[in-house]
Amino acid sequence: MSGGMFSYADEAFAFVENLDRLATPAAILDAMETSLSRFGFDSFIVAGLPGPGERVERVVLLKKWPAGWFEIYINRDYIRHDPIIRRCRNAVQPFEWADAPFDPKAEPRSLEVMNRATDFGMKRGFCLPIHGINGYEACISMSGTDLDLTSRTKPALHLMSMYAFERIRSHLNPAPIPGLKRLTGREREMLAWAAAGKSAADTGDIVGITERTVTAHIVSACQKLEATNKTQAVARALQYRLISI
Incomplete structure (x- = not known):
């Protein structure tokens, strides 16, 4: 996707308007896939952050990951070593995967997570932490190889992702927010x-x-x-x- 600031804003607003017409999480998944691909993303996941002992598959809301990667991620218990998840728990603002630090020597399992993700074409990524006032923690993490991540595109991606999460949340819990x-x-x-x-x-x-x-x-x-x-x-x-x- 190319163009100036207004084209990125238009893309975000068109995405928001389109999501309002969608009635199912599956339709939202398709819309996210189409719109995020314009920024170079081909994989993404919307999930809660599991607590101690909680299985990852129980907190996943939507995902489009490469075939086989989710099974490996679960079987290898990568959630406990993923530097993206660790950064997500402590961050409020969106961040690029490269900004989630870890020590490759002291944390070989973290290095393994990132290397295996790269094997599946998930080389670069962008993550949006979500923290509810009641303690709920979630994230939207997206990845690809040739990403359009700039000071102009990141705000659009932030709004698009937040709105998608709110739409998904409203399907699962339709009660309005107090206030x-x-x-x-x-x-x-x-x-x-x-x-x-x-x-x-x-x-x-x-x-x-x-x-x-x-x-x-x-x-x-x-x-x-x-x-x-x-x-x-x-x-x-x-x-x-x-x-x-």
């Missing part, structure tokens, strides 16, 4: 500008308030939507029609 109807008009306005890719400083200049006030409104909206970051709040606000694009 959805308590957003103020100003909070909705700030999230709408955030959805358009505007920073707090940009939004403050547009609407004539300080950057600090914009940030305060967004923080308040995040709390009401039980979101751990701005992108998750935007995704939930879009899902429940609190803002439009």
